Amino acid sequence: MELDLWLDGKHVATVVERRSGRLALTYSEDTVRSWGLEVPLISCSLPTPGPTEPAKTRAYLEGLLPEGELLRTMAGRVGARLLDDAPASLSDLELLLVQYGWECAGAIMVLQHGASPPTRARYQRVTEGELRSLITNLPTAPLGSDPDLGLRMSIGGTQPKLLLAQVEGQWARPLSGAPSTHILKPEMSWPFSSHNEALVMSLAAELGLSSVAPTVEQIGGIPVLVTRRYDRPMLNAQVIRLHQEDVGQALGIRPVEKYSSGRITERTVGLLRNYSLNLEEDLEVLFRQTVFRSIVGDADNHPKNTSLFLCDRGVRVAPLYDAICTLAYRGLSPRMAVAIDAQWSLGKVDEIALVHHGTDMGLSDSRSRELVAEMESGLFDAISNLPAALLAPWPGEELVRLISERLARLRAGLAMGMPTQPIHWPSLADRGIVFDSVGGAGAGT
Numbered sequence: 001m002e003l004d005l006w007l008d009g010k011h012v013a014t015v016v017e018r019r020s021g022r023l024a025l026t027y028s029e030d031t032v033r034s035w036g037l038e039v040p041l042i043s044c045s046l047p048t049p050g051p052t053e054p055a056k057t058r059a060y061l062e063g064l065l066p067e068g069e070l071l072r073t074m075a076g077r078v079g080a081r082l083l084d085d086a087p088a089s090l091s092d093l094e095l096l097l098v099q100y101g102w103e104c105a106g107a108i109m110v111l112q113h114g115a116s117p118p119t120r121a122r123y124q125r126v127t128e129g130e131l132r133s134l135i136t137n138l139p140t141a142p143l144g145s146d147p148d149l150g151l152r153m154s155i156g157g158t159q160p161k162l163l164l165a166q167v168e169g170q171w172a173r174p175l176s177g178a179p180s181t182h183i184l185k186p187e188m189s190w191p192f193s194s195h196n197e198a199l200v201m202s203l204a205a206e207l208g209l210s211s212v213a214p215t216v217e218q219i220g221g222i223p224v225l226v227t228r229r230y231d232r233p234m235l236n237a238q239v240i241r242l243h244q245e246d247v248g249q250a251l252g253i254r255p256v257e258k259y260s261s262g263r264i265t266e267r268t269v270g271l272l273r274n275y276s277l278n279l280e281e282d283l284e285v286l287f288r289q290t291v292f293r294s295i296v297g298d299a300d301n302h303p304k305n306t307s308l309f310l311c312d313r314g315v316r317v318a319p320l321y322d323a324i325c326t327l328a329y330r331g332l333s334p335r336m337a338v339a340i341d342a343q344w345s346l347g348k349v350d351e352i353a354l355v356h357h358g359t360d361m362g363l364s365d366s367r368s369r370e371l372v373a374e375m376e377s378g379l380f381d382a383i384s385n386l387p388a389a390l391l392a393p394w395p396g397e398e399l400v401r402l403i404s405e406r407l408a409r410l411r412a413g414l415a416m417g418m419p420t421q422p423i424h425w426p427s428l429a430d431r432g433i434v435f436d437s438v439g440g441a442g443a444g445t
């Protein structure tokens with residue numbers, strides 16, 4: 001393997017497979033000269049100047065790719081082999097990154113060694129009909145990537161999603177390494193998941209945990225969660241890339257190990273102590289994200305669902321994303337990916353566990369209590385002010401009742417418990433939505 005990593009349009013590092021079969025990333029002399037030593041430029045797990053640790057290098061690179069079915073389909077399309085849900089060898093990893101690594105999370109671009117970055121980055125408008133096809137074709141063309149057409153895009157996660165740009169209010173495909181601006185996540189497995197995530201993320205936006213609340217749009221008969229990318233802000237009328245990585249990458253945890261990596265909180269706090277540009281604020285943000293997820297009933301708090309911005313030779317915790325009430329689905333386990341204090345079940349978390357978690361992270365007991373109390377009252381107000389449009393036409397009121405019950409029990413000093421009345425979700429088929437990977441989806445008759 002021999003890959004070049006470009007950051008913000010500059011070649012900064014090369015990854016090579018040594019004769020021993022071990023992988024190492026080395027920063028270019030220019031990069032080290034301008035940035036210095038021990039700087040987390042690409043990742044906290046890959047500080048300058050390199051050569052970096054082989055296992056962490058591989059974990060970082062694998063972390064740029066999607067997971068599960070998405071990865072299987074994308075690998076099949078370019079002839080890469082997988083083993084145990086990960087690239088089977090370093091050459092398979094190389095092939096996947098060369099084919100899909102022009103537009104990733106953050107500001108990284110992966111190129112074959114010696115290759116020049118694509119020129120003529122541009123946007124291609126899509127009509128409503130094309131947008132429908134892009135959504136309904138996601139099972140065969142994940143992310144909307146199409147290496148043959150210069151759409152080489154990759155992003156972590158297991159849920160089907162489409163990466164697009166909004167240009168002058170219209171949807172466009174980002175060609176030849178142009179930055180995308182939005183993530184479109186259709187409801188494909190869990191009923192009303194897009195509505196659920198939109199509601200939870202609206203609460204998060206009200207509480208200042210994320211900058212913009214996503215919306216739900218109907219595309220091709222499917223509800224689609226439309227989220228603006230916080231790592232693609234506008235500067236002087238241009239979309240720019242801010243560099244970010246997820247905590248799995250920052251800790252050197254492979255995507256396939258995201259549910260089994262242990263002591264995540266302690267290790268994340270260790271990273272922040274090393275690299276945060278504002279430790280006190282970042283610890284509080286991380287703690288508030290944890291408290292919020294636990295109250296809204298989100299068990300999927302694995303390290304790939306938290307990210308860090310890398311900037312100015314350090315890191316800041318990125319806004320919250322991918323928060324959804326998983327407890328609303330009886331088929332999903334209430335066991336959290338990462339424990340809160342000694343509790344693994346969302347049902348068992350109470351104020352004592354949350355405050356202990358805060359003090360374990362290094363916050364004072366009084367500050368942890370204050371932050372939990374602020375979250376409780378802020379969430380109570382945010383729920384009371386939810387716009388009616390977010391609650392219908394789907395069992396939104398029931399979801400709010402579930403979250404409100406948890407909040408009330410927390411405020412009463414109790415464990416938040418399991419939902420007293422499970423939500424009965426109508427299935428996609430009951431709602432007349434027919435979906436298949438060949439014919440696409442549409443509102444059935």
Ligand SMILES: Nc1ncnc2c1ncn2[C@@H]1O[C@H](COP(=O)(O)OP(=O)(O)O)[C@@H](O)[C@H]1O
Pocket residue numbers: 105155156157158159160183227228229230231246304305307321322
């Ligand atoms: N609003 C956002 N802005 C920038 N990056 C994001 C945003 N939301 C998600 N991401 C990135 O995309 C990845 C996948 O998104 P996520 O919503 O977690 O998908 P999944 O539900 O498949 O896990 C995240 O791990 C993160 O790197």
Ligand SMILES: [Mg+2]
Pocket residue numbers: 157158304305322
């Ligand atoms: Mg995720």
